[in-house]
Amino acid sequence: MNILIIEDEAKTxxxxxxxxxxxxxxxxxxxxxxxxxxxxxxFQSHPPPDLVLSDIQLADGLCFDIFRTVKVPLRLTVSTxx
Amino acid sequence: xxxxxxxxxxxNARLKQENLQARLSLLQEQISPxxxxxxxxxxxxxxxxxxxxxxxxxxxEVYRYLLGSRMADMVELKAELDxxxxxxHILRERFEDALIADIQIPAAYYNKKIxxxxxxLLIENAVKHNVATIETPLRxxxxxxxxxxxxxxNSLQRKTVANxxxxxxxxxxxxxERYRILxxxxxxxxxEVDGFSVSVFLLDxxx
Numbered sequence: 001m002n003i004l005i006i007e008d009e010a011k012t013x014x015x016x017x018x019x020x021x022x023x024x025x026x027x028x029x030x031x032x033x034x035x036x037x038x039x040x041x042x043f044q045s046h047p048p049p050d051l052v053l054s055d056i057q058l059a060d061g062l063c064f065d066i067f068r069t070v071k072v073p074l075r076l077t078v079s080t081x082x
Numbered sequence: 083x084x085x086x087x088x089x090x091x092x093x094n095a096r097l098k099q100e101n102l103q104a105r106l107s108l109l110q111e112q113i114s115p116x117x118x119x120x121x122x123x124x125x126x127x128x129x130x131x132x133x134x135x136x137x138x139x140x141x142x143e144v145y146r147y148l149l150g151s152r153m154a155d156m157v158e159l160k161a162e163l164d165x166x167x168x169x170x171h172i173l174r175e176r177f178e179d180a181l182i183a184d185i186q187i188p189a190a191y192y193n194k195k196i197x198x199x200x201x202x203l204l205i206e207n208a209v210k211h212n213v214a215t216i217e218t219p220l221r222x223x224x225x226x227x228x229x230x231x232x233x234x235x236n237s238l239q240r241k242t243v244a245n246x247x248x249x250x251x252x253x254x255x256x257x258x259e260r261y262r263i264l265x266x267x268x269x270x271x272x273x274e275v276d277g278f279s280v281s282v283f284l285l286d287x288x289x
Contacts, residue, residue, distance in 0.1 A: 010178045060213045
């Protein structure tokens with residue numbers, strides 16, 4: 001399964017990546033993207049991932065802004081700081 | 083007569099209740115800081131990694147300063163700068179290389195006075211309204227200008243958030259208002275294409 005992480009805080013993104021990779025060898029983290037802008041660009045040049053794990057408040061806006069621009073069918077899990 | 087005495091008994095009970103409530107709130111306020119600092123101290127002993135221990139230490143310093151200075155109108159600039167370093171340490175752990183801060187204050191200004199947490203509020207404001215990523219790091223500079231004013235400047239790379247107003251301006255107007263009341267002087271805000279800065283007057287130690 002190909003997973004994309006959208007998260008602007010480097011430490012949180014790294015930890016999430018390690019957690020995902022620790023779950024099994026069938027899970028690949030395709031990329032870590034910190035902003036709405038980089039995510040929009042990414043979706044225009046990559047095949048859609050099987051799952052997106054995304055923070056809500058990104059460095060330059062909300063993750064929902066990405067999916068107003070990018071219309072791809074995908075599974076999305078959003079999370080926010082607890 | 084009996085109705086009246088019953089009413090006064092009720093009144094009495096209500097006052098007792100209010101008094102207890104006030105004393106409880108006071109106790110809670112006294113207990114929570116100690117609890118926080120003790121817990122942070124305990125946490126530090128439970129952690130071996132030096133960066134994590136340092137982070138806990140700095141977090142503790144930040145809260146000690148905020149609690150200790152919240153009743154004060156003015157603090158010495160040196161104390162405010164030490165607190166600012168602790169606060170920046172915490173922010174840098176969070177933002178890593180996306181936040182670059184540079185503080186250049188000559189020691190001659192250390193005993194000047196400033197309303198507590200002014201620098202922290204200005205830094206918080208910069209971080210809140212600007213994009214900070216590794217590709218476009220947020221740069222914050224703190225220095226003294228030619229007119230002996232303390233300046234906090236940052237690179238301007240505004241967040242463009244669709245469903246949030248670009249800022250209500252409460253943060254800055256709070257600082258402005260506080261400055262007017264405490265010092266009688268105004269803060270100066272300058273916005274340019276690629277930079278934003280706020281300058282505030284420093285007060286002499288005798289005032």
